[in-house]
Amino acid sequence: xxxxxxxxxxxxxxxxxxxxxxxxxxxxxxxxxxxxxxxxxxxxxxxxxxxxxxxxxxxxxxxxxxxxxxxxxxxxxxxxxxxxxxxxxxxxxxxxxxxxxxxxxxxxxxxxxxxxxxxxxxxxxxxxxxxxxxxxxxxxxxxxxxxxxxxxxxxxxxxxxxxxxxxxxxxxxxxxxxxxxxxxxxxxxxxxxxxxxxxxxxxxxxxxxxxxxxxxxxxxxxxxxxxxxxxxxxxxxxxxxxxxxxxxxxxxxxxxxxxxxxxxxxxxxxxxxxxxxxxxxxxxxxxxxxxxxxxxxxxxxxxxxxxxxxxxxxxxxxxxxxxxxx
Ligand code: NAD
Ligand code: UDP
Ligand code: UDP
Numbered sequence: 001x002x003x004x005x006x007x008x009x010x011x012x013x014x015x016x017x018x019x020x021x022x023x024x025x026x027x028x029x030x031x032x033x034x035x036x037x038x039x040x041x042x043x044x045x046x047x048x049x050x051x052x053x054x055x056x057x058x059x060x061x062x063x064x065x066x067x068x069x070x071x072x073x074x075x076x077x078x079x080x081x082x083x084x085x086x087x088x089x090x091x092x093x094x095x096x097x098x099x100x101x102x103x104x105x106x107x108x109x110x111x112x113x114x115x116x117x118x119x120x121x122x123x124x125x126x127x128x129x130x131x132x133x134x135x136x137x138x139x140x141x142x143x144x145x146x147x148x149x150x151x152x153x154x155x156x157x158x159x160x161x162x163x164x165x166x167x168x169x170x171x172x173x174x175x176x177x178x179x180x181x182x183x184x185x186x187x188x189x190x191x192x193x194x195x196x197x198x199x200x201x202x203x204x205x206x207x208x209x210x211x212x213x214x215x216x217x218x219x220x221x222x223x224x225x226x227x228x229x230x231x232x233x234x235x236x237x238x239x240x241x242x243x244x245x246x247x248x249x250x251x252x253x254x255x256x257x258x259x260x261x262x263x264x265x266x267x268x269x270x271x272x273x274x275x276x277x278x279x280x281x282x283x284x285x286x287x288x289x290x291x292x293x294x295x296x297x298x299x300x301x302x303x304x305x306x307x308x309x310x311x312x313x314x315x316x317x318x319x320x321x322x323x324x325x326x
Pocket of ligand 1 (some may be wrong): 034
């Protein structure tokens, strides 16, 4: 194993903190950069004594001068509730953040992986979505700050690749869940589990016939690392997600059953531009990375429910500093 110096932006977030754990376990030197907008120090607290780990408070919309071999660019709020809280900052984080991390990668000749998203496909008219689909995105709606920001970031990645020969990797992540999601994150899995555990109403947006496909975090991080290990000719984009598609109503029913909850399902208005269906075609990931997800929804939900139940038991569910405004 060659020990590498790896930068993870957004490293105190849900996915970033798991990625830091995996990189450290592999023996690498990890620099976690985060402004703690949606990330939490508690996600990385267990690594603070590790001599191979360093945490830096920094907003990636500002330049960053460090010396590293690889960069995973994950900094960006991922939940609709949080990315719509300060939409201008969301676009800045994706676009200016991409310019700064790409400028850094260019200067130090690092490999750089972009955490893009299935949201680049918008409310898709092609199903399941493969990487050749250009998407169906409303450029002026409330989700646009995230969707278009991530699309512009992809453009920047491919222009740095063509113009400067920067060693890029772009992965498009589909809905991912697991321990360390913030309990007030607003995403469907964390919302439904917290509501079920507390016996509160389950807030089903619309009639619940919209679909999603949920990937467990360990599978996702495995896909990240495999992508980073590919040769410079593999630039993506590559979908990473679990193609097991279910309706949001069915997800609510599974969680109620698993928790053994008395919660009722209550329909709430469907958010504007909420995609009606989403499911990854992972043929490219399977062929190029030898990757397929291994954790079933049933097993992944069990692990996640246990995590949130422990969190409730230890009363560590206080909101992050800026969350009170949402
Ligand atoms: P998260 O909100 O838990 O993590 C994002 C992290 O980025 C947080 O720690 C946050 O504090 C940090 N951050 C935000 N703005 C920043 C800035 N300007 N400077 C520095 N740090 C900043 O979300 P996540 O689920 O871990 O998502 C990580 C990445 O994966 C994001 O880029 C997201 O768009 C992408 N993604 C996630 C999913 C998913 O289902 N989890 C799906 C598609 C894409
Ligand atoms: N940058 C950075 N760290 C570096 C190198 C560059 O943050 O190590 C930022 C810097 O703000 C710069 C941007 O990345 O403006 C883009 O860099 P690039 O070299 O591509 O273009 P420049 O703007 O310097 O012409
Ligand atoms: N959703 C829901 N109730 C909630 C939160 C979300 O029914 O409390 C729905 C949401 O409308 C969407 C799906 O669950 O159709 C996934 O939402 P999430 O915010 O997790 O991610 P998205 O895929 O929309 O980015």
